[in-house]
Amino acid sequence: MKVIRQRKMKxxxxxxxxxxxxxxxxLPLLLVFIFLLQKGGASLSLDFFLNNPKPVGETGGGMRHAxxxxxxxxxxxxxxxxxxxxxxxIYLSEFGKGKIANSLRFTIDLLTGVPSIVVGIFxxxxxxxxxxxxxxxAGAFALSIIILPIITRTTEEILKLIPRHVKEAxxxxxxxxxxxxxxxxxxxxxxxxxxxxxxxxxxxxGETAPLLFTAFGSMYLSYSxxxxxxxxxxxxxxYAISPYDDWQRQAWAGxxxxxxxxxxxxxxxxxxxxxxxxxxxxxxxxFKKNEDRT
Amino acid sequence: MSEIALEVKNxxxxxxxxRAVKDxxxxxxxxxxxxxxGPSGCGKSTYIRCLNRIHEEVEGASVSGEVILGGKxxxxxxxxxxxxxxxxxxxxxxxxxxxxxxxxxxxxIGPKLWGEKNKSxxxxxxxxxxxxxxxxxEVKDKLHQDGTSLSGGQQQRLCIxxxxxxxxxxxxxxxxxxxxxxxxTVKIEDLMNEIKxxxxxxxxxxxxQQARRIADYTSFFVLGDxxxxxxxxxxxxxxxxxxxEDYISGNFG
Numbered sequence: 001m002k003v004i005r006q007r008k009m010k011x012x013x014x015x016x017x018x019x020x021x022x023x024x025x026x027l028p029l030l031l032v033f034i035f036l037l038q039k040g041g042a043s044l045s046l047d048f049f050l051n052n053p054k055p056v057g058e059t060g061g062g063m064r065h066a067x068x069x070x071x072x073x074x075x076x077x078x079x080x081x082x083x084x085x086x087x088x089x090i091y092l093s094e095f096g097k098g099k100i101a102n103s104l105r106f107t108i109d110l111l112t113g114v115p116s117i118v119v120g121i122f123x124x125x126x127x128x129x130x131x132x133x134x135x136x137x138a139g140a141f142a143l144s145i146i147i148l149p150i151i152t153r154t155t156e157e158i159l160k161l162i163p164r165h166v167k168e169a170x171x172x173x174x175x176x177x178x179x180x181x182x183x184x185x186x187x188x189x190x191x192x193x194x195x196x197x198x199x200x201x202x203x204x205x206g207e208t209a210p211l212l213f214t215a216f217g218s219m220y221l222s223y224s225x226x227x228x229x230x231x232x233x234x235x236x237x238x239y240a241i242s243p244y245d246d247w248q249r250q251a252w253a254g255x256x257x258x259x260x261x262x263x264x265x266x267x268x269x270x271x272x273x274x275x276x277x278x279x280x281x282x283x284x285x286x287f288k289k290n291e292d293r294t
Numbered sequence: 295m296s297e298i299a300l301e302v303k304n305x306x307x308x309x310x311x312x313r314a315v316k317d318x319x320x321x322x323x324x325x326x327x328x329x330x331x332g333p334s335g336c337g338k339s340t341y342i343r344c345l346n347r348i349h350e351e352v353e354g355a356s357v358s359g360e361v362i363l364g365g366k367x368x369x370x371x372x373x374x375x376x377x378x379x380x381x382x383x384x385x386x387x388x389x390x391x392x393x394x395x396x397x398x399x400x401x402x403i404g405p406k407l408w409g410e411k412n413k414s415x416x417x418x419x420x421x422x423x424x425x426x427x428x429x430x431x432e433v434k435d436k437l438h439q440d441g442t443s444l445s446g447g448q449q450q451r452l453c454i455x456x457x458x459x460x461x462x463x464x465x466x467x468x469x470x471x472x473x474x475x476x477x478x479t480v481k482i483e484d485l486m487n488e489i490k491x492x493x494x495x496x497x498x499x500x501x502x503q504q505a506r507r508i509a510d511y512t513s514f515f516v517l518g519d520x521x522x523x524x525x526x527x528x529x530x531x532x533x534x535x536x537x538x539e540d541y542i543s544g545n546f547g
Contacts, residue, residue, distance in 0.1 A: 097353075162393065168348055169390045169453070173404040173460055174380030183407055188393035 036259060040252030048253055053219045059246055063254050065221035066235035070261075072223065073136055073215060073231055074205050077143030082197055085148050089155020094181050096156070105156075111149040117209040119145045124213050136222070136229035139215025143204045150203060154196030158189050198269035202262045208233035232258045299324040299464055299494040300345065300382075305359035307340050307349055307518075314340045316518040318359070322464075322511075327486055327495045329509035329526065331502055333541065337518040338498045339387075342466050345496065346382040347375040363464070380408075383462035387469040389449035391441030391456075397424075398437040400452055404460040419459050427455035428485055447478025454485065458493075465489070467497040471504065483508050502542055506530050514538045 047062050054061035088108070092101055119142050127138035162185050170180035186193070211217075217234040218227070232254055239251035300322040307315035315337045322328050330338045343349040344357050347368060360367045368378045391400050399406075401423055402416045410416060420437070424430040429451040433444070441452055450470060457465055467486075471479040486495050486508050499505050505512050506526060513523040514537075522529060522538045533539045540546050 163390070165386050165388060166390045166392060168351060169384075169386060169456075170392070171351065171376075172346060172348055172379055172384035172386075173407075173456070174376055174378075174462075175404070175407050176376050179407050183403070184392050184395075188395060191394065 033259065036252065036256040040249070040254070040256035043249040043253035044256065048250070049257075052221050056244065061250075063230075063232065063235055063250065063257070065218065066230040066232045066254065067257065068221065069136070069215070069218070069230040070205060070232045070258075073140045073143055073211070073229060074201060076136070076140035076225070077147060077204060078197075078201050080140070081144035081147035081200075082151060085151025085200075086155055086193070086197075088148075088152040090159065090181065090186065092152065092156040093159035094185070108149045108152050111145070112153065114145075115209070116142075116146060116207050117212075120210040120212055120214055123210065128214060131226070133226065134214065134216035134228040135226045136215050137225040139211045139229060139231065140225070142210035142214050143207060146204045146207055146210060147200045150200040151197055154200070155193060158192045158196060159185055161192075162188060195269045198265050202265035202269075205265070206233060206258060206262050208237055212237075232261075296326075297324045298322070299326075300496075301360075301362040302345070303360040303362065305341070305344060305361065306357065307337070307344050308356045308358075309340075309352070310354040314518050315344065318520050320513060320520065320523060322494055322496060324463075324494050325490055325492075326510040327490050327497065327508050329505035329512045330496070330498045330515060331500070331505050331512060331541075332515035332521075333546070334500065335517075336515040338500075338515050339468050340518075341515065342468055342496060342498050343384075345464075345466055346379050346384050348379075348384060350375070380460055381462050382464045382466060383457035383460055385450070385453050385457055385465065385467040385470045388473050389446055389453055391444070391449050391452050393442060395441055396438045397433050397441050397444070397452060400441040401455045401459050404456065408460075423455040423458040424452075426458050426485075426489060427451045428481060428488075429455055445478075447474045447481065450474060450478065450482060451485070454482070458489070462493070464494045464496065467495065469498050469500060472500060479504075502530075514541065516541075 047060060049062060049067065050064055051060065051062035052065045053063070088104070092105060095101065096105065123138045123142035123145070127141060128134055131138075166188075167180055167185060170184040171177065175184075211231050211234050215231055215234065216228040217238055218230040220230075222229050236251045236254040236258065239247040239254065242248065242251075298321055302318050302320040302322075305315060305318040306313060318341060330342065332338050340349060345361060347357075349355050349357060357369060360369060362368075363378065363381060367373065368375075368382075392403065395403070398420050401420045402410075405419055406416060410419075421430065421434075424433060429448060432448060433439075433452075441449065444452060450473070454470075471482050474482065483504065486497065489495065490510075497509070509526045511524065512526040512529045514521045514529065514533075514535075516537060522533060522535045524534075529538060530542055533542065537546075
């Protein structure tokens with residue numbers, strides 16, 4: 001009897017330890033969220049999203065230009081990095097044997113570890129120095145370098161999860177290898193791949209360092225890739241170190257917006273794509289009548 | 295004797311330097327079920343994987359010898375493995391429906407990726423192949439559900455339907471029932487009996503009773519050597535070789 005009581009005690013102790021350390025992990029996120037809502041919530045209004053900054057001294061104004069700028073540069077960066085990363089990942093998982101593949105894998109791993117400020121400097125040298133101007137293009141390029149290795153490695157790992165005998169089954173149907181890879185392996189992993197892509201993009205959306213001296217920041221709305229462009233993280237940074245109360249409040253609101261965007265992308269990726277089968281089942285149920293007719 | 299479906303001449307299979315299958319000479323006739331039995335590790339699977347050139351997909355694997363299909367050697371220099379596999383289908387040991395793909399798509403993907411675009415033609419293929427695989431009644435109301443949502447036995451019949459969809463004259467099966475329960479096994483065995491009217495079936499099995507139930511001809515392999523080949527009834531009642539007799543009477547293996 002005594003032994004059993006001891007075991008129960010131990011069980012309780014470790015269970016308690018596990019639960020409490022899990023709570024400690026969740027706590028920071030929760031605190032950041034509450035804190036940002038408290039500080040920035042008051043400045044959040046429709047105006048904040050719809051207006052560009054007003055000149056110093058005038059009250060009001062918002063971060064429309066920075067929100068759009070962030071989407072612009074992250075979009076442009078992803079446009080380059082996503083296809084490239086996917087192709088690299090497919091290569092590594094399907095053909096990734098031998099020296100070339102191993103050195104590529106090693107390079108990609110190193111690239112993941114390069115501090116983002118260094119990526120910013122690199123982009124500065126390539127674009128800003130040669131073009132003699134800060135530009136959205138330089139910012140997008142830096143972001144694409146942040147995104148690229150993440151997508152490559154997640155793609156590789158996801159595709160490796162498809163067992164070899166599934167690929168063999170595809171080949172056994174008399175399909176050429178490229179069709180097996182594209183229509184069975186890649187298509188079969190599409191929801192996980194999308195999740196990986198969105199997580200990489202949301203990571204880039206929160207980066208400040210690569211944009212500081214590439215896109216630089218701006219107080220005006222701009223859609224030109226060759227001109228400086230505002231982004232949420234940089235705008236928050238600039239406003240936060242400014243001496244004006246109004247700007248500081250807006251920095252809090254911007255921070256809150258940024259975290260909502262990043263969290264939103266993450267949640268979207270996790271819930272939408274992992275629940276895809278359920279979603280499809282519901283869709284089939286809803287549109288079943290139509291399908292029967294065709 | 296009926297027509298020859300497939301002829302194997304001096305076939306050897308290697309993993310790097312290891313010779314897993316040694317000098318096999320066999321002839322398969324059309325519309326027959328041919329079983330391959332033998333103790334584990336005897337090269338049964340490796341052998342059958344040579345017959346549709348899937349063996350060479352494993353790193354370090356190679357083959358020598360000839361396999362004659364319709365008068366042509368599938369290992370000839372100008373032979374295209376992709377083309378060959380359209381004539382020699384394969385069902386694997388583990389049920390392996392394609393992931394995130396509906397039952398309907400699983401069955402029709404072969405013809406579809408070969409270029410068949412006609413929706414009603416594909417519908418027809420899906421229905422007839424699922425019927426042949428004795429799965430139609432169980433799935434006809436949920437063709438758009440994931441193939442992986444089915445039970446193991448249903449998944450294996452789905453894989454058989456997928457192979458039938460490309461309509462190969464020869465179907466290879468590598469221990470198709472080893473992952474299934476007895477009821478599902480009976481269904482697959484009945485199925486083999488049924489499809490041999492149209493196809494030639496070559497099946498690896500580790501279950502001697504299964505070979506006895508389903509096969510017209512049986513080959514017995516030990517350590518990569520073909521010990522004996524003949525009518526199933528002869529092999530089981532009147533084996534010529536001592537080794538065969540020992541194996542089927544349970545003295546070794």
